[in-house]
Amino acid sequence: MKKFRMPTAYTILFAIIIAVAILTWIVPAGQYDYVNPNAAKKEPIPGTYHTVDRNPQGFKEVVMAPIEGFYDAVDVALFVIVIGGFLGVVMKTGAVDAGIAKITRDLKGKEKWMIPILMIFFGLGGTSYGMAEETIAFYPLLLPVFIAAGYDSVTAISVIMLGAGVGVLGSTVNPFATGIASGFAGISLGEGIGLRLLILIVGELATILFVMRYAEKVKKDPTKSIVYDMWEDNKKYFLSKSSENEFPELTGKRKFILGLFALSFIIMVFGVIPFEDMGITAIPTLGWWFGELTALFLVSAIIIGLVAGMGEKELVSAFVEGARDLLSVALIIGVSRGITVIMNAGNITDTVLNLGEKTLSQTGSVPFAILTYLFYIPLSFLIPSTSGLATLSMPIMAPLGDFAGVARHIVITAYQSASGIVNLITPTSAVVMGGLAIGRLSYDKWLKFTWKLLVILMIIIIAALSLGVVMS
Numbered sequence: 005m006k007k008f009r010m011p012t013a014y015t016i017l018f019a020i021i022i023a024v025a026i027l028t029w030i031v032p033a034g035q036y037d038y039v040n041p042n043a044a045k046k047e048p049i050p051g052t053y054h055t056v057d058r059n060p061q062g063f064k065e066v067v068m069a070p071i072e073g074f075y076d077a078v079d080v081a082l083f084v085i086v087i088g089g090f091l092g093v094v095m096k097t098g099a100v101d102a103g104i105a106k107i108t109r110d111l112k113g114k115e116k117w118m119i120p121i122l123m124i125f126f127g128l129g130g131t132s133y134g135m136a137e138e139t140i141a142f143y144p145l146l147l148p149v150f151i152a153a154g155y156d157s158v159t160a161i162s163v164i165m166l167g168a169g170v171g172v173l174g175s176t177v178n179p180f181a182t183g184i185a186s187g188f189a190g191i192s193l194g195e196g197i198g199l200r201l202l203i204l205i206v207g208e209l210a211t212i213l214f215v216m217r218y219a220e221k222v223k224k225d226p227t228k229s230i231v232y233d234m235w236e237d238n239k240k241y242f243l244s245k246s247s248e249n250e251f252p253e254l255t256g257k258r259k260f261i262l263g264l265f266a267l268s269f270i271i272m273v274f275g276v277i278p279f280e281d282m283g284i285t286a287i288p289t290l291g292w293w294f295g296e297l298t299a300l301f302l303v304s305a306i307i308i309g310l311v312a313g314m315g316e317k318e319l320v321s322a323f324v325e326g327a328r329d330l331l332s333v334a335l336i337i338g339v340s341r342g343i344t345v346i347m348n349a350g351n352i353t354d355t356v357l358n359l360g361e362k363t364l365s366q367t368g369s370v371p372f373a374i375l376t377y378l379f380y381i382p383l384s385f386l387i388p389s390t391s392g393l394a395t396l397s398m399p400i401m402a403p404l405g406d407f408a409g410v411a412r413h414i415v416i417t418a419y420q421s422a423s424g425i426v427n428l429i430t431p432t433s434a435v436v437m438g439g440l441a442i443g444r445l446s447y448d449k450w451l452k453f454t455w456k457l458l459v460i461l462m463i464i465i466i467a468a469l470s471l472g473v474v475m476s
Contacts, residue, residue: 013389017339017396021069024343025061028350033058036354046190048403053358061350073341077395079294080187081334084391085327086298087179090268090305091133092326093319097312098252099261100129104142105251108149115153119219120212122146123167127208130171131200132269134180134390136427136435137329139164143442145251148242156229157238158453159219161443165436166428166457170211172390173424173461174204177273179297180333181423185394185416187294189402194277196413199472203421206464214457230449238444261308268304272297333391340395353400360404372408373469376401376415380422388432390423411476414469421465429454 011019034055036048061069074081094100104125111118129135142164150160175181176197186193222229229235252258275292279285290296309319347353367375380393387393397419405415427433431447440450 013336013387013392014339016387017336017343017392018070020396021066021339021342021346024346024352025066025069025350028058028346028352029060031350031352031355033351034355034358035351036357043190046403047406048354048357050361050407053354053361056351059349059351061346065346065349069342069345070339071342072345073343074335074338076345077188077337077341079298080184080395081337083179083183083294083298083301084330084334084337086302086305087133088330088333089323089327090301090308091138092324092329093305093309093312093314093322094261094265095138095326096314096318096322097258097261097308099254099258099265100138101141102252102254102258103262105145106254108145112149115150115155116216116220118149119159119163119216122163123208123212123215126164126167127171127174127204130168131174131176131178131204132171134172134175134178135168136172139168139435140438140442143439147443151239151242154223154226155219156222156226156231156235157242157443157445158229158231158449159215159222161439161445161450162215162218162453165439166211166215166454167208169424169428170207170461171204172427173421173465174200174207175420175424176200176204177269177276178420181390181394181420182416183297184337184391185398185419186413188395188398189412189416191402191412191416192276192291192293194273196411196417196472197273197277199414199417199468200420202471203417203465203468206468207461210460210464211457214460218453230453231445234444241444257311257313261311264304264308264311268301271300275300333389336389336392337395340392343396344399347399356400357403357407360400361407367408369409369473370470372405372410373414373418373473374466376405376410377418377422377465377469380419381426384423384426385430385432388427388430390420390427393423394419410473414472414476417472418469421469425458425461425465428458 032055034053037052039047039049104122107121107125108118111121126135126139129138143160146164147157147160151157172178172181177183177193182200183193186195226232226235231238275290275296279287279289305323306319309322314322344353383397384393387396401415401419402412405412427436429451430436437447440447
């Protein structure tokens with residue numbers, strides 16, 4: 005009997021397209037009246053739902069759905085591809101690798117403080133650009149350092165995986181989670197940034213304290229390590245494989261590149277925050293969106309490449325290589341959007357909204373926010389792609405928030421927090437399973453180590469969502 009393997013996100017999304025097309029033959033068709041039918045943020049008017057003629061979707065519509073979905077989401081997809089090129093150029097310069105390696109070298113002998121500093125560094129990468137796959141390179145560097153200092157492999161893995169992962173969980177401006185979700189919810193990326201920042205700071209602080217407490221316990225008494233049975237074996241294995249010298253030096257030029265890298269995201273935040281809506285008239289609201297942001301990262305990639313001394317061919321090659329790495333994300337956005345195309349063409353999107361409106365009539369705003377978060381947890385296991393999940397769900401979930409009196413940015417925060425917490429442990433993630441494999445840590449022991457932290461993070465997120473509803 006063959007072992008079951010989870011299908012890819014593409015297969016799952018295509019299956020959903022087919023299932024939704026079948027539903028257009030069964031589910032009653034209907035529509036709402038909208039405040040402004042032509043607005044990016046379409047707000048349904050409660051109580052205006054009415055039935056319309058069915059428009060069942062067939063084979064041709066199913067085949068065309070991902071293509072039309074890509075047309076609908078071309079601005080988001082192009083943004084993702086250009087961001088990939090930007091990251092490809094930055095990573096080619098070696099600036100990020102050199103920065104983390106420099107911190108590691110400077111704190112040798114003070115490894116206790118390496119834990120919070122590195123976790124904050126990785127967290128900043130997670131919250132700004134969704135740092136995930138890029139962390140794999142740091143396991144061979146940090147595992148020997150922490151083990152030589154008297155800690156275990158779990159400590160090193162946690163610093164990297166939890167540091168970056170909780171940063172992604174508290175995505176403030178992460179374009180692959182918050183950015184895409186905001187686009188399909190029809191709101192600015194800057195809306196709700198305060199609430200997301202709160203989750204990031206409190207979540208990262210709780211995680212750092214959790215890891216430091218475990219690390220100190222292990223250093224005082226190695227038998228407390230959950231991998232004590234491999235203690236001596238891991239010492240022999242990792243201390244003979246140290247690769248510290250393989251990382252580039254943090255030169256003045258690379259420091260400048262790191263500054264430009266950070267500045268790009270600062271400009272992005274400034275460009276998308278609606279200062280006027282926040283009552284701040286002294287600062288102009290630029291109202292940037294995907295077109296302007298794509299141009300920003302394209303220009304930043306060129307400037308960083310030139311500062312690094314790249315020739316024309318090398319710069320273009322690094323950009324194309326990085327863009328290629330994220331082409332799969334752009335394609336998933338198109339396929340995911342195809343589900344919405346089928347639902348809209350079949351006139352069943354508003355029927356689903358109407359069902360939600362009736363269900364939520366007896367539900368308060370705070371319970372809705374919490375239920376939305378809990379709903380996204382199993383959905384994140386099913387669709388581990390954060391961009392695919394945002395594209396699939398936001399056209400439905402964001403308007404449901406309108407009915408419940410919950411701001412759309414809170415729905416987005418619930419989605420990204422649930423997706424982020426699942427991606428700390430999901431076995432379908434190459435980042436999780438790859439990091440555990442390099443650290444020689446079994447998946448069951450990782451779950452044993454993290455489950456208490458996951459409970460703490462869930463409590464923090466639910467409390468923050470509740471506060472967000474009350475304050476908005």
